[in-house]
Amino acid sequence: MPDPQLPLPTPTLDNLEFWQGVKRQELLLQRCQDCGNYTFPPRPGCVVCGSTRREWVRSSGRGKVHSFVVTHQAVHPALRGKTPWGIVDVELEEGVHMISNVVGCAPHDLRIGLPVEVVFEDVSAEVALPKFRVVA
Ligand SMILES: [Zn+2]
Numbered sequence: 001m002p003d004p005q006l007p008l009p010t011p012t013l014d015n016l017e018f019w020q021g022v023k024r025q026e027l028l029l030q031r032c033q034d035c036g037n038y039t040f041p042p043r044p045g046c047v048v049c050g051s052t053r054r055e056w057v058r059s060s061g062r063g064k065v066h067s068f069v070v071t072h073q074a075v076h077p078a079l080r081g082k083t084p085w086g087i088v089d090v091e092l093e094e095g096v097h098m099i100s101n102v103v104g105c106a107p108h109d110l111r112i113g114l115p116v117e118v119v120f121e122d123v124s125a126e127v128a129l130p131k132f133r134v135v136a
Pocket of ligand 1: 035049
């Protein structure tokens with residue numbers, strides 16, 4: 001029996017472009033063409049002005065850890081033996097927040113304000129995930 005895997009994202013019409021970008025190692029964000037607001041996760045309309053005129057723009061991929069949690073419980077069978085497990089809320093330079101992990105950083109080394117940049121991790125033939133690494 002294969003090792004259990006964490007559930008993978010299922011692209012929808014709203015976020016397909018985002019996931020295709022991640023697979024190409026590009027972090028794309030929706031930007032409102034009327035007010036300039038960045039929206040994440042992708043939605044049909046702007047959360048500020050309601051406009052449906054949106055464009056996809058490439059994020060700098062840079063940000064900082066806004067918040068984090070370290071879990072010592074394997075809340076999914078795929079996490080058995082991998083705890084403690086750090087989960088971060090990264091605030092990107094564009095102002096949006098993204099829930100992810102910081103690779104190459106022990107969970108007890110996570111800090112609020114830690115500068116990070118995006119990296120991409122292929123998790124299947126079709127799906128990659130945006131993760132982050134600490135920048136000096
Ligand atoms: Zn707007």
